[in-house]
Amino acid sequence: MRKVIIAVVGVLFLISCGKHEGEGGKNTINGVIIKQDYTRTTNQFVTEYPAPEERVYIIYGDNAYYADEVKTHFDGTFRFDYLYKGDYQLFVYSECLACPAGVEPLFIDIELIERKEIYTTDTIYIRNYIN
Numbered sequence: 145m146r147k148v149i150i151a152v153v154g155v156l157f158l159i160s161c162g163k164h165e166g167e168g169g170k171n172t173i174n175g176v177i178i179k180q181d182y183t184r185t186t187n188q189f190v191t192e193y194p195a196p197e198e199r200v201y202i203i204y205g206d207n208a209y210y211a212d213e214v215k216t217h218f219d220g221t222f223r224f225d226y227l228y229k230g231d232y233q234l235f236v237y238s239e240c241l242a243c244p245a246g247v248e249p250l251f252i253d254i255e256l257i258e259r260k261e262i263y264t265t266d267t268i269y270i271r272n273y274i275n
Contacts, residue, residue, distance in 0.1 A: 165205035167212075169228035171256045173202070175265030176220045177236060184273040187241065194220030195270060203233040210235070229256045238270035 179195035182188060200222045201210040216222045224232075232254045240248040252265055 165228055165230035165232060167226050167228075169226060169256075170260045171227040171229065171258070172223060172225050172262045173227060173232065173234065173254055173256070173265065174221065174223040174262065175200075175234075175252075175268060177216050177222065177268045177270060178220060179270055179272050181272050181274050184241070184275055190274065192269070194218070196220060198222075198236060198270065200224075201235050203235070205231055227256060229259065229261075231255050234265065236268060236270055239273050240271070241273060 177195040177198050177200070178192050179198070180192040181190040183190060195216055196218045198216045198220070199213050200216065201213045202224050203209070204211045212224065214222050214224060224234075234252040234254065235249045237247040238250050239246060250268065250270065252268065254263055254265070256263060
């Protein structure tokens with residue numbers, strides 16, 4: 145019986161030591177958000193510029209809710225540090241004229257497969273409607 149208990153405890157220990165998505169690793173995800181202004185009435189493009197103070201959210205693995213968020217810097221850049229290898233999903237909100245809430249999430253799926261990887265997303269464009 146003692147050997148069974150030791151074996152079970154050993155297996156549980158190995159499972160609990162597995163590194164899952166989340167903080168504690170040596171990987172980084174970074175990128176930049178560009179805000180694009182459109183006219184509200186004609187939906188015509190006006191201008192674009194780096195998006196300061198925009199929230200960027202990160203979901204670890206297959207979790208249903210975001211685990212962390214950062215705000216972009218003055219130049220629209222953002223960064224999530226100290227991530228383990230695994231699957232991540234970023235999202236930001238963009239204005240949307242046809243959406244009931246007036247905004248829609250834009251999702252970016254990311255897989256970190258290396259150790260000490262720096263993953264740079266494609267530029268993320270969000271809409272802003274002006275009068």
